[in-house]
Amino acid sequence: MIKQLCYHSRIKPEAGGRVLSVFRDILKTSQRNNQAQGLSGYLLFDRTYFAQVLEGPAAKVDDTFARIKADARHSSVTIIGTRDRSGRQFGGWTMGGAALEVLQDREVLLSHGLDVEGWQHKLDCRGLIDVALDFAHKRASNG
Numbered sequence: 001m002i003k004q005l006c007y008h009s010r011i012k013p014e015a016g017g018r019v020l021s022v023f024r025d026i027l028k029t030s031q032r033n034n035q036a037q038g039l040s041g042y043l044l045f046d047r048t049y050f051a052q053v054l055e056g057p058a059a060k061v062d063d064t065f066a067r068i069k070a071d072a073r074h075s076s077v078t079i080i081g082t083r084d085r086s087g088r089q090f091g092g093w094t095m096g097g098a099a100l101e102v103l104q105d106r107e108v109l110l111s112h113g114l115d116v117e118g119w120q121h122k123l124d125c126r127g128l129i130d131v132a133l134d135f136a137h138k139r140a141s142n143g
């Protein structure tokens with residue numbers, strides 16, 4: 001069994017540097033650590049809000065989430081939900097990531113019944129996973 005944990009949070013304005021470089025730094029660290037921990041997942045970022053799916057053995061997910069929650073680069077960390085599953089859905093991604101672009105990505109959000117404003121608040125864990133998988137496959141095929 002693996003555990004999936006979904007949450008959203010808000011970047012702190014004082015996180016330092018440009019928001020997209022903060023995002024890229026987080027992805028780089030996450031990919032390195034998650035590989036070592038046997039974790040996988042996906043991180044969405046719209047320059048204000050993060051929404052992340054983290055999956056793997058429950059104890060590893062919980063340990064890593066405790067570290068993430070304490071990270072000073074974001075606040076208002078809110079768990080959306082957790083799920084137990086027999087297999088992974090993000091096996092190809094130690095931590096995939098998509099920085100949402102208001103114009104190009106609006107269509108994808110709309111196709112999930114979401115919009116660029118408030119998307120992160122409307123999702124349950126399953127909904128976030130569906131959106132993240134959509135971005136994961138689109139970004140993978142579009143480079």
Ligand SMILES: Cc1cc2nc3c(=O)[nH]c(=O)nc-3n(C[C@H](O)[C@H](O)[C@H](O)COP(=O)(O)O)c2cc1C
Nearest residue numbers: 026029030033034050052064067068071073074095
């Ligand atoms: C939105 C967000 C998502 C993060 N996701 C992960 C993650 O999936 N895995 C991880 O190891 N660290 C993640 N981090 C970073 C951790 O909070 C922490 O900085 C990092 O694990 C410390 O690793 P280091 O000691 O190797 O620098 C995330 C941080 C933020 C703000």
